[in-house]
Amino acid sequence: MDSLLKLLKKNARLSNSELGVMLGISEQEVAERIEKLENDGIIKGYNTVINEQAAADCGDLVTAYIELKVSPKAQSGFDEIARTVSQYDEVENVWLMSGGYDLGITIKGTNLMDISLFVAQRLAPLEGVLSTATHFVLKKYKDNGIDLSDKIIDERGLVSP
Amino acid sequence: MIDYSRIINKKTRDMKPSGIRKFFDLAQTMENVIALGVGEPNFQTPWPIRRAAITALERGKTFYTANSGLYNLRQSISEYVKDYAKTEYSPDDEIIVTVGGSEAIDLSIRAIVEPGDEVLIVEPCFVCYKPIVELSGGIPVVVETKAEDDFKLTAKALKEKITEKTKALILPFPNNPTGAIMKKEDLAPIAEVLRDMNIIVLSDEIYSELTYGRKHCSIVEFDSMRERTILINGFSKAFAMTGWRLGFLCAPKELVSQILKIHQYGIMSSPTVSQYAAIEALKNCRSDIDMMVDEYNMRRRFCVHGFNEIGLDCFEPEGAFYVFPCIKSTGLSSQEFCEKLLYTKNVAVVPGDAFGECGEGFIRVSYAYSLEHLKKAIRKIGEFVREIKENG
Ligand SMILES: Cc1ncc(COP(=O)(O)O)c(C=O)c1O
Numbered sequence: 001m002d003s004l005l006k007l008l009k010k011n012a013r014l015s016n017s018e019l020g021v022m023l024g025i026s027e028q029e030v031a032e033r034i035e036k037l038e039n040d041g042i043i044k045g046y047n048t049v050i051n052e053q054a055a056a057d058c059g060d061l062v063t064a065y066i067e068l069k070v071s072p073k074a075q076s077g078f079d080e081i082a083r084t085v086s087q088y089d090e091v092e093n094v095w096l097m098s099g100g101y102d103l104g105i106t107i108k109g110t111n112l113m114d115i116s117l118f119v120a121q122r123l124a125p126l127e128g129v130l131s132t133a134t135h136f137v138l139k140k141y142k143d144n145g146i147d148l149s150d151k152i153i154d155e156r157g158l159v160s161p
Numbered sequence: 162m163i164d165y166s167r168i169i170n171k172k173t174r175d176m177k178p179s180g181i182r183k184f185f186d187l188a189q190t191m192e193n194v195i196a197l198g199v200g201e202p203n204f205q206t207p208w209p210i211r212r213a214a215i216t217a218l219e220r221g222k223t224f225y226t227a228n229s230g231l232y233n234l235r236q237s238i239s240e241y242v243k244d245y246a247k248t249e250y251s252p253d254d255e256i257i258v259t260v261g262g263s264e265a266i267d268l269s270i271r272a273i274v275e276p277g278d279e280v281l282i283v284e285p286c287f288v289c290y291k292p293i294v295e296l297s298g299g300i301p302v303v304v305e306t307k308a309e310d311d312f313k314l315t316a317k318a319l320k321e322k323i324t325e326k327t328k329a330l331i332l333p334f335p336n337n338p339t340g341a342i343m344k345k346e347d348l349a350p351i352a353e354v355l356r357d358m359n360i361i362v363l364s365d366e367i368y369s370e371l372t373y374g375r376k377h378c379s380i381v382e383f384d385s386m387r388e389r390t391i392l393i394n395g396f397s398k399a400f401a402m403t404g405w406r407l408g409f410l411c412a413p414k415e416l417v418s419q420i421l422k423i424h425q426y427g428i429m430s431s432p433t434v435s436q437y438a439a440i441e442a443l444k445n446c447r448s449d450i451d452m453m454v455d456e457y458n459m460r461r462r463f464c465v466h467g468f469n470e471i472g473l474d475c476f477e478p479e480g481a482f483y484v485f486p487c488i489k490s491t492g493l494s495s496q497e498f499c500e501k502l503l504y505t506k507n508v509a510v511v512p513g514d515a516f517g518e519c520g521e522g523f524i525r526v527s528y529a530y531s532l533e534h535l536k537k538a539i540r541k542i543g544e545f546v547r548e549i550k551e552n553g
Contacts, residue, residue, distance in 0.1 A: 003455065011532070021466040022459035158509050159185040159198030161288045161337075 012046040063137040068103040069130040179288040180515030188509045202401035207449040213441035226430045230258025237443040246379035250411040262367040262395035262408035272420040274299035278328035284517030305519040312341035316350035335368035338525035339485045340478020345378045352383035362390040368481040370399035400442045405435040460528040471543035489522045506541040
């Protein structure tokens, strides 16, 4: 991966001047390259990784992973149903999968009921959906490459040769 | 009552604790210290290497190995060194697997130095060479490197210190604490000076993987230098394996057969599980090194820029994971700077003179830390420098 992208993927809050220093290029060049990455649709957005287990008031507390079996359309294959599913705000990720089912979806809700209702009332009745299997996430250990466990302690001591 | 002062060998008694140790004790008394003081990677050992160690344990690989190390490992080391230093060492009798680069340094010095021998030590440098030379009765002769030479060893400085008694030259590049490297064109005149002399070079190349923008060049690559060099390297820095205690030395068999005797009586063999892990490291972890080097490189640029920006001149080091900013503009000595910084801002860096007198006026800052950590620390050092310059 492009080294600028790698840095941004890890920490999108670095300023252009910091990025420039680290990559040995000018701030101006960083700005231009980011703009190009955005225009080309390579950078699609900037998220914050939140440890919901630690933040009491962040709303959505339950995540579920749903396996969806669907029947593809003659013309558009899986794209049409995938796009339809993507429309819902509750849905965070939609992936076309190889293997035993077709679409893998993650959704967020405030409680189990929320999610069950969403699956029963919104997803299952969609035309083309053959079956669903819902898995609730019990605990997250690592999210988007970031370790969510307790504060990592530097065991190296303060000073060494 | 027993009189310990008559028990302990005089040379041991005379050994001074390292300047780093003193500073460590001081820092230890404080809370919430933001440390920039450690000389080891902040990465954990890559998982495949740890996995290989677990597998070795599961398979019951818990016995001594051959004195000089597992043959497979020596073979891998031979290939590895051939690849980076373009020089062949036979796995049969020209390589010893040691307990860290540290043991390789200790063995080499003990095997060659006799009382009265002079050993040239290029300073500033890692802290262990001098005391070990002294323990053998040798006389350390310091060859200073200077900021205006980018802390490189020059042929001129070397020649000035060579006498009839000179037995060895310790060549520690990429350098801890300065981060300086010796490029091919810097080494050529050094090799020229040494070519016809009866002087052994101890080339401590423990940071050979950590260079930025160019590959490390070893002195053994030069004509007639293989026969007069002990090449020392290890797994600690390149593979983030400090705690595994594994390194190696490569040298002509006439030397290795002698050095091996000390290793055989003093150590028997290096840790077996670590040796299995090291085979995996050399075989399959090139991409892990590349990833770490990329990371260090970005932090290196960040630190050089950061220190220059807060008014501490910082030369651009091309190796290891240290920057070595000059603090002379503050009017403080290295020790004063580090103590005051620690007391007022809770930031721990190492005074440059801990690595030799010519390190006075500098501080060693390790960038083996996360970017966020470095950012915070440099901001605090910036505040400190501003306050010192304003109020004295
Ligand atoms: C220049 C240099 N040589 C050798 C060593 C020893 O490393 P190890 O014994 O862990 O291989 C170090 C460690 O800090 C070092 O900085």
